[in-house]
Amino acid sequence: MQVFKSPLSDSELESISDSLKSGEIILMPTDTVYGLAASPDCLDAVSKIIQLKQRDASKPIPLLAASIADIVENGIIFPEYARAVARKFWPGPLTLVLDTLRGPTAGVRIPDSPIARAICSAAGGILRCTSANKSDNLPALDAESAANALPQADILIDGGYTSGEIPSTVA
DSSP: EEEEEEEEHHHHHHHHHHHHHTTTOOEEEESSSOOOOOOOOTTHHHHHHHHHHHOOOOOOEEEEEEHHHHHHTBBOOOOHHHHHHHHOOSSSSSEEEEEEETEEHHHHHHHSSSSHHHHHTTTSEEEEEEESOOTOOOOOSHHHHHHHOTTSSEEEEOOOOOOOSSEEEOO
């Protein structure tokens, strides 16, 4: 597992982005807990997340985004009522379930973590991201716990301890 320590340089963000675009999965801090993330365009990487977490494949993996513009650019319909909620609670631990141009709904949020937003931005604006733990286990609050829970990840971004809050509220 390749390890990067925060703060991340531009060249490190580029390397992480290239890795995500090539189908690798990463462990990264968010504003609440550590997450296990992949490019939404790399279906094999998203499947690997489901397998590693021992997650029910019918349970969708939410999206983390760098900005509202990135959400819209990636085919998610963002009506005014959702924008009003987002203005009040984002960045932060609220996941909004929104319609998409491609069919099913998607849970999406903008985390209150400069590291997570920078990684999302470098990787094209959005990532599939779920808590870094096996399903039904407690989520990781630091890099070491995340790496121990999911040692098969390709990259670890060590951003110190997270807030330890509940991973996200879905609305």
